[in-house]
Amino acid sequence: ETKPRTPVIWVNGLECTCCSESFIRGAHPLAKDVVLSMISLDYQHVLMAAAGHAAEAALEESIEKYKGNYILAVEGNPPLNEDGMFCISAGKPFVEKLRHVAKDAKAVISWGACASYGCVQAAAPNPTQATPVHKVITDKPIIKVPGCPPIAEVMTSVITYMLTFDRLPELDRQGRPAMFYGQRIHDKCYRRAHFDAGQFVESWDDDNARKGYCLYKMGCKGPTTYNACSTIGFNEGVSFPIQSGHGCIGCSEDGFWDQGSFYNRV
Ligand code: SF4
Ligand code: SF4
Ligand code: F3S
Numbered sequence: 001e002t003k004p005r006t007p008v009i010w011v012n013g014l015e016c017t018c019c020s021e022s023f024i025r026g027a028h029p030l031a032k033d034v035v036l037s038m039i040s041l042d043y044q045h046v047l048m049a050a051a052g053h054a055a056e057a058a059l060e061e062s063i064e065k066y067k068g069n070y071i072l073a074v075e076g077n078p079p080l081n082e083d084g085m086f087c088i089s090a091g092k093p094f095v096e097k098l099r100h101v102a103k104d105a106k107a108v109i110s111w112g113a114c115a116s117y118g119c120v121q122a123a124a125p126n127p128t129q130a131t132p133v134h135k136v137i138t139d140k141p142i143i144k145v146p147g148c149p150p151i152a153e154v155m156t157s158v159i160t161y162m163l164t165f166d167r168l169p170e171l172d173r174q175g176r177p178a179m180f181y182g183q184r185i186h187d188k189c190y191r192r193a194h195f196d197a198g199q200f201v202e203s204w205d206d207d208n209a210r211k212g213y214c215l216y217k218m219g220c221k222g223p224t225t226y227n228a229c230s231t232i233g234f235n236e237g238v239s240f241p242i243q244s245g246h247g248c249i250g251c252s253e254d255g256f257w258d259q260g261s262f263y264n265r266v
Helices: 018-023 031-038 052-065 094-102 112-116 152-165 192-196
Strands: 006-012 039-043 070-075 105-111 142-145
Touching: 006 052, 006 094, 006 152, 018 112, 018 152, 031 039, 031 152, 039 052, 052 094, 070 094, 070 112, 094 105, 105 112, 105 152, 112 142, 142 152
Parallel strands: 006 039, 006 070, 070 105, 105 142
Antiparallel strands: none
């Protein structure tokens, strides 16, 4: 309570804005507490009142004032083809904005599959050359928080950890916070007993689906996906993809969009 609030600058490249949507639903801690009491969210397209020139002026003011001390949060990624012209932000290619804002950042958070890995806009043949943030910004500590979108509480908790301890949380080999990406969906899935018993859904809406059997034969990627969905869930733990009847598509794993996750049976 006695420390000045840490400035956070949040920029958006090629994305769908559902990382922002997820973040504002954070319940533990509440996103409003993060935004109003813990950080100074100096630039964020979805939440800020300013727009246009006023917003860009606020961005420049914050960069100048907090050089070396702000956290940069990136939602989406920069497309590099055609000199970055496939994503324009404030009249310039987003890749230019990203490099400019990252230059004086203390650390970078890559929100979601887009910023961490590329996501569907990087699907083969990737005509825009959508490129994950860590391949463009190579001289800053980067924490990847993948998922499409990431779980709201994972997002708010990552920020809370960084503010509380003034360091990045422990990361795994891929640069993800180990405390949230250390286990597979399959390890804690409530349908796991059916997997172990050999009880599988064989086709959509069959009797086994109504009984809540395992979705492995319907293509569930839970056994190879590291994320906290089966423990934390979405919307204050109300549900997650498997609980709503569809297998995990591995949305927090690199390359999931090109690896047969969509409606393929094993
Ligand atoms: Fe949207 Fe997914 Fe990209 Fe987040 S990671 S901006 S949810 S497409
Ligand atoms: Fe594993 Fe998926 Fe079956 Fe759950 S539904 S037990 S994650 S294969
Ligand atoms: Fe994504 Fe699988 Fe979780 S599809 S939201 S990692 S259950």
